Amino acid sequence: MIEEAGNGLLSRRFFLAGTSVALMAATAGAGGRGQTTLSPGTALSPEGLPDRNEKDNLQRTNISSAPGTSGTGVSRTPLEHLDGIVTPSRLHFERHHSGVPDINPDTHRLVVYGLVDRPLMFDLNRLTRYPMVSRMQFLECAGNSGALTAPTPVEGTCGSLHGLISNSEWGGVPISVLLDEAGVKPTAQWAVADGADSAMMSRSIPLSKLYDDAIVAIYQNGEPIRPSNGYPFRLFLPGWEGNMSVKWLRSIKVTSMPAMTKDETSKYSDLRDDGYADLFTYPMAVKSVITNPSPGLSLYEKGIYQINGLAWSGLGQIKKVEVSADGGKSWAEALLDAHVLDKSVTRFRIAWRWSGGEASLISRAFDSQGAIQPTRSEAMSDRGPGSFYHYNGQQAWRVATDGSVRNVYV
Numbered sequence: 523m524i525e526e527a528g529n530g531l532l533s534r535r536f537f538l539a540g541t542s543v544a545l546m547a548a549t550a551g552a553g554g555r556g557q558t559t560l561s562p563g564t565a566l567s568p569e570g571l572p573d574r575n576e577k578d579n580l581q582r583t584n585i586s587s588a589p590g591t592s593g594t595g596v597s598r599t600p601l602e603h604l605d606g607i608v609t610p611s612r613l614h615f616e617r618h619h620s621g622v623p624d625i626n627p628d629t630h631r632l633v634v635y636g637l638v639d640r641p642l643m644f645d646l647n648r649l650t651r652y653p654m655v656s657r658m659q660f661l662e663c664a665g666n667s668g669a670l671t672a673p674t675p676v677e678g679t680c681g682s683l684h685g686l687i688s689n690s691e692w693g694g695v696p697i698s699v700l701l702d703e704a705g706v707k708p709t710a711q712w713a714v715a716d717g718a719d720s721a722m723m724s725r726s727i728p729l730s731k732l733y734d735d736a737i738v739a740i741y742q743n744g745e746p747i748r749p750s751n752g753y754p755f756r757l758f759l760p761g762w763e764g765n766m767s768v769k770w771l772r773s774i775k776v777t778s779m780p781a782m783t784k785d786e787t788s789k790y791s792d793l794r795d796d797g798y799a800d801l802f803t804y805p806m807a808v809k810s811v812i813t814n815p816s817p818g819l820s821l822y823e824k825g826i827y828q829i830n831g832l833a834w835s836g837l838g839q840i841k842k843v844e845v846s847a848d849g850g851k852s853w854a855e856a857l858l859d860a861h862v863l864d865k866s867v868t869r870f871r872i873a874w875r876w877s878g879g880e881a882s883l884i885s886r887a888f889d890s891q892g893a894i895q896p897t898r899s900e901a902m903s904d905r906g907p908g909s910f911y912h913y914n915g916q917q918a919w920r921v922a923t924d925g926s927v928r929n930v931y932v
C-alpha cells in the first residue's frame with residue numbers, strides 16, 4: 523500500500539482497484555428483531571420512511587429559532603448521515619424569517635410587472651404549461667459555516683456547523699421565458715423579487731442572472747416543492763446565496779436599480795476590517811467539508827477508512843479536491859464521484875489508513891474558475907468584527923487517539 527500523503531493517506535485509486543479492505547465482518551446480531559424468511563413482512567404503505575434504526579439520525583438537526591418565535595430561524599441538514607449528492611427533500615435545511623406560510627395554490631399568484639410592455643399574472647396551473655428545465659443544484663445559506671468565524675472552535679457535528687447547504691433536483695420555468703413574454707424595456711437592469719410570507723422577503727437581482735439560469739422552481743427531487751421550501755413555487759438562483767432564492771414567490775418587479783431592501787443592506791452584507799462593507803456578494807465561493815469522519819462519527823479501531831465529503835462552488839464545477847491527514851502539511855487528490863455538475867455538490871472520497879495516532883483531516887476544493895478554497899486564516903484575513911456571512915475556509919477535524927473527532931483550527 524503506497525502512501526500518497528502523510529499520516530496514512532492512500533492513493534485515490536486504492537478503492538478503484540477493488541482492493542480488499544480486509545475488514546472483518548461483524549458477527550450478525552439480531553438486536554431483538556426477529557424477521558425470518560419464513561414469515562411475511564409488514565403491510566404496504568402510502569409513504570416510505572427510514573428504518574427505525576436510522577430515523578433518529580435522519581432528521582433535520584440543530585433547530586434553532588429567535589427568542590419568542592418558533593418559525594424564525596434555521597434547521598439543518600444532517601450532512602454526516604448522508605452519502606451521494608442528493609438531499610432527501612424531507613431533510614433539506616430550512617431558513618425562514620417568519621415561519622412557513624400556509625398558501626392556497628388555487629388563489630396564489632405570481633405577478634411580473636414594472637419596466638415591462640405587458641404585466642403578467644400566473645397561477646400554478648398556468649405556470650406548469652410553460653417549458654420547464656430541471657437540474658441538480660445546491661442551495662446554501664450565506665450564513666452557512668459562520669460558526670467557524672468564532673475566535674475559538676465551537677463544538678458541533680458536521681451538520682450543525684455546515685448543514686445550511688442542501689442539494690436537490692430543482693425543476694421549473696426559466697425566468698427568461700416569463701421576461702420575454704412580458705417584454706422587458708431597454709432601461710431595465712434589475713428586478714425585485716418578493717415573497718408571500720409575513721417576512722415579505724424581498725431581494726434585488728441583476729437581470730443578467732435572471733436571464734442566465736434562474737427559474738421559478740415548482741419541483742424538488744421530482745415532487746412538488748414542499749411548503750418549507752417554498753410551495754407552490756419559489757425563485758431559484760443557482761449558486762447564489764440562498765437568501766435571494768425567494769420562497770413563496772409572489773412578484774417580480776422589473777426595475778432600473780436595486781431596491782436596497784432590508785435583507786440586502788442591514789443583512790447579508792459583509793463588514794470588512796477597513797470599516798467598509800461589501801454589499802452584494804452573490805455567488806457562494808468554492809468550499810468543501812469532510813462529512814465522514816466527523817464529530818459524532820468516531821473511529822472504533824485502527825485500519826482503513828474511507829474519508830468522504832462534499833465540495834461545491836457557486837461559480838461552476840468542482841475540478842479537484844485534495845485531502846490532508848496531517849493538518850495541511852501534505853495533500854493527496856481525492857476521487858470524485860461520477861456526478862460532477864455545475865453549481866451542484868460533488869462527492870469526493872479517498873482511502874486512509876488510521877494508525878491509531880492523532881490526525882488532523884482537512885479537505886480543500888478547486889473550482890472550474892481556478893479558485894481554491896482558502897485556509898481559515900486566509901478566509902478570516904479581511905473580516906470586520908462580527909462578520910460571519912460567506913465563510914468558505916477549510917474545515918479541520920482532529921481525530922484523537924481514542925477515535926473521537928472534533929472541530930479544530932490549525
Ligand SMILES: Nc1nc2c(c(=O)[nH]1)N[C@H]1C(S)=C(S)[C@@H](COP(=O)(O)O)O[C@H]1N2
Pocket residue numbers: 614615616617618619620661662663664716717718719721722723750751752763764765766767768769770
Ligand atoms: N419568502 C422567503 N424567502 C426566503 C426566506 C424567507 O424567510 N422568506 N429565507 C431565505 C434564506 S435566508 C435562505 S438561506 C433560503 C432557504 O431556503 P430553504 O428554507 O428552502 O432551505 O430561502 C430564502 N428565501
Ligand SMILES: [Mo]
Pocket residue numbers: 617662663664665764765
Ligand atoms: Mo439564508
